[in-house]
Amino acid sequence: MKRFACGDVIPGCNATFTAADEEGIFAQCMPHGAAEHGMTEVTPELRATVRSLITTV
Template identity: 85%
Template sequence: MKRFACGDVIPGCNATFTAADEAGIFAQAVPHAAAEHGIDEVTPELEATVRSLISTV
């Protein structure tokens, strides 16, 4: 199981996501980033940052 905390990228955000794999994390986090933070494009740099902060639980 994988876990990602949005607050690790966007200070003050309490959203966390869990999924079986990284693809599942991105499937949840990308719509959240667009709706809650106005991030409409996941740049390669942002993707790399998120991947580096996904943990195995």
């Protein structure tokens, strides 16, 4: 199982996401980023940052 905490990228955000794999994390957190943080683009750098912060639980 994988876990990502949005607050690791956006200080103050309490949203966390869990999924069986990284793609499941991205499927959840990218719409969250758009809706809650106004992110209109997922740059390769952002994707790499998120990937580096995903942990195994």
